[in-house]
Amino acid sequence: MFDNDGVLVDSEAGVVRAWSRWAVDAGLDPVEVLAAVPGRRAADTVALFLEPEDVDASVATLTRHELADVAGTTAVPGASDLVAQLAGVPWALVTSGVRELATARLVAAGVRLPLVSVTAEDVTAGKPHPEPYATGAARLGVPPADLLVLEDSPSGVAAGRAAGCRVVGVGAGALGTPADVVVRDLTGARWTGAGLTLPAAALLRG
Incomplete structure (x- = not known):
């Protein structure tokens, strides 16, 4: 997620x-x-x-x-490549943004749109509450313990962990969080069919 x-x-x-x-x-x-x-x-x-x-x-x-200001939105390095590897893999977008804005930014950045998404309108309690990620897990039909969350903010990391998921922190801002591992970005991230591999060069912690 x-x-x-x-x-x-x-x-x-x-x-x-x-x-x-x-x-x-x-x-x-x-x-x-x-x-x-x-x-x-x-x-x-x-x-x-x-x-x-x-x-x-x-x-x-x-x-x-x-x-009105989405035109300059770009993909995080490695994000499009990783998403492209997930054909047939249950994955979801879980964002604090409203659906219209989240969609506009993904389109502007050229990132493939998810089949499953949880946006601000879908929950009564936002991050750091676990509801967004618990809702994502329910929509995917996968137990939270079997899901990996990718997050950049302290509140997002807290939400993922509270929902019972393991969490990959993305970006230096996640270093002060309890994310299981932190990477600079998603460059070189690979889905193996059994899990996610992260290159040593991208690791900031873990």
Whole structure:
């Protein structure tokens, strides 16, 4: 099960621009807001800063900003190659983003769309709660203990572990998490039919 932003696609520049714009318009500190963004649903982040009655409108505004800024989204190195190896293998996208935005970023990055996905609209509790990954496991029909989660954020790693999955951390930001292993990116990652092999050159920990 793959997270999207930071694992399959690199959308950081667009995320920073959209959230900074929203923060400034809302009279908030963009640095403080951006620190709360990784791994969370937009609604959960916005709720940290605004009154409940203002959340839905702000999320709609943020989504418009982000959808308008997907053109520069690229694939994380190795992501497209790994996904292409998974024909016939149960796999899913499990993202804190809304479905429309997640799809737009995957298309912009040229990453194959999943048959199974869990997005912000599909759960009542977002990451770090285990519900997103538990839902993904249920939709795949595979026990969580038999699934591998690929995540980049502390909240995502926590969600995967809480759901009972083993977790590969992707990127330096995962070094401070309890992920089972951490890689720089997905370059050279290979599905063997029995498991995932990771090249030593990509390992940051493990």
